[in-house]
Amino acid sequence: MLNVTSGIIARPVKCCVYGVEGIGKSTFASQFPDPLFFDLDGGTSRLDVKRVTDIQSWPQLMQSIEEVWKNLGTCRTLVIDTADAAERLCIGYLCGKHEKKGIEDFSYGSGYAYLVEEFARFLLSLETCVTQGVNVVILAHAILKTITLPEEMGQYDHWELKLSTKTTNKVAPLVKEWADMLLFANYETMLVEDDKSKKKKAMGGRRMMWTSHTTFADAKNRFGLPDKLPFEYAQIAKCIPNGAAPKPVPEPAPAAKQEPEPPKPVTPAALAPKKPAPQTKHEALLGKVRALMAQAEMPERTVTESIAKKGYFPKDMPIDEYPDDFIEGVLIGAWDQIVKFIEDERIPF
Incomplete structure (x- = not known):
């Protein structure tokens, strides 16, 4: 018989955040619940987070991920910082294994086929973390590419994940398909016309994120988010299980001196047995x-x-x-x- 269920199933989130250099991707990821960073790029030195910094090879990276899902309680969010650094480790491993100087030395593009196969194993291991109750966040840099339309209709610029660019390489599509939430972060610059010169000048530079596909960037989400939001963790916290950003604890106000109150008379209600507190x-x-x-x-x-x-x-x-x-x-x-x-x-x- 079919085991049919219905309703929304709460589960950890698979998130990929990519954007321009220095926009704050690591800071954004650090606000997920109890994060552990696999710092492959050395970009978390100024963040007060748990991190692993000695991962130097692809087998070591795969083993480290396995240790996370085998040892529950290590963290509630695993952050891979970054996907491009992970891909470099994977390419280095494949070239060493097959005694090649570079990924281009493989015949007939087979090196990229091996790369996609290995990276799929990497994403499958991250999926195991999710099934064990751990959120996974992959950070990546962005690269601007020029897209040429067929039949000489024109060209336009498009932001993409900064991964290998060969047409035979499908690593970037793998990551985009894997993610529940693909967020593109960039600075939004406003053009304002000067009243006197009538020339336009750039103003602002707010940090924004796009959550749905646009002509200039890949993005998606499965949570019904608005197409564009400020690049702040609080904007997506409701989508993360137990993921509300911690609120600062206010300083306690100095207690005012008060005269001791006279003892209150004992009432029958006070003598009645108290109801047990509800179970946690x-x-x-x-x-x-x-x-x-x-x-x-x-x-x-x-x-x-x-x-x-x-x-x-x-x-x-x-x-x-x-x-x-x-x-x-x-x-x-x-x-x-x-x-x-x-x-x-x-x-x-």
Whole structure:
């Protein structure tokens, strides 16, 4: 039978942000929930963020991504900074593997076919992060290209992802198809006419982002965003699960001196038993897990040891300290597999 469902499914977001140099792409990504930067370009030194800076090869990059989705709780957003740097690592790996000096040395354009195949594996690994509850943001630089229309109808300029430009290379289309949200960031310059000289001069330079395809840039989104917005994370925060930008905590006002109040008379209502506080999501999830353990007559220690064997968390870490996403998606969602592992001494989840 078909397992038909309906309604909107909340899930982490796959986002690609590209734009001109220095517009603030890394700063924008740093406002996603609990980000971890794979800083391949060395562009986060002035940001107070978690980062990995020692990724020097393509296999190391792939292994690092795998460590993120195998070790849940490392971060809630993985940021690849940048796609062009990742592509360079991929090309270097392929040339070394096939003993070529450059990607053009492969015969009949086969080097680009290998490149697309490897980059597809890279995006698939990032997709695994998403299925494990982690947002993924890919940053990229932009390059302006001239598009020539057929039959000599004319030319126009178009901003694109700064990736290899050969027609046989489909890396950029792969990234654009993969993303739920493709954002193009640029400065919007206004032309104002001088009253005296009647000449137009450039004014402004606001940072803006485009969320839908235009004639001058590729962009898209699956969230019904306006076509153009200020380049600020707050404009898309509603699209990111638990992604509201943190609000600054106001300084507490100095407490005014007050005379002590006289004791209030005790009323019958004050003596009545208080209603228990409503359960938090974490408490509710723990209740479900413990109900499953009781039903299967499974001690908590046995469960934590099985989780430790897979390498998710230390065996002495109690279930109470596990993140909600892991409890809901693995302990509850894959309970049958956990029981089978404990019985067969293996973990297939």
